[in-house]
């Protein structure tokens with residue numbers, strides 16, 4: 001299991017006509033947290049993309065919304081990554097207000113490592129497996 005914290009201001013472009021963060025922007029922020037974690041671990045997605053032999057597509061995404069967020073809010077995305085099998089991992093995200101700690105949203109994405117161009121599941125690279133940590137056998 002690996003954990004990472006990502007802070008993110010809400011900008012005007014994140015909000016909709018009702019003045020609150022538009023729903024898909026929360027998933028965008030989650031993915032920013034995921035990319036930031038990979039960069040912090042020296043495993044930037046661009047490395048995988050330019051190598052061209054593997055991809056880690058999403059096979060599942062869910063999100064629940066608990067309270068609205070507004071332009072200027074400071075949010076914290078807490079990411080927990082768990083290895084589910086040698087070729088699959090799950091990202092759990094909690095988005096909270098940085099100051100009040102009020103819970104804003106919770107999301108989950110599941111990713112499968114596939115070999116290209118066949119698009120068949122393949123073991124995650126050893127560097128990814130090491131960074132995520134041991135398989136959870138519970």
Ligand SMILES: CC(C)(COP(=O)(O)OP(=O)(O)OC[C@H]1O[C@@H](n2cnc3c(N)ncnc32)[C@H](O)[C@@H]1OP(=O)(O)O)[C@@H](O)C(=O)NCCC(=O)NCCSC(=O)c1ccc(O)cc1
Pocket residue numbers: 031056057058059060084085087088110112114119120121
């Ligand atoms: C990934 C696949 C090739 C895998 O297919 P198959 O080779 O037939 O494998 P399986 O059906 O056995 O599934 C593989 C594993 O995924 C699991 N799986 C498959 N579907 C699901 C869903 N819906 N939920 C949870 N788990 C799933 C499944 O249980 C298997 O797990 P194991 O038991 O550990 O093996 C195929 O499911 C696929 O092509 N799906 C579409 C993927 C896609 O197009 N996603 C959206 C676009 S990618 C994207 O938006 C993106 C955003 C951000 C990124 O960082 C990366 C990509």
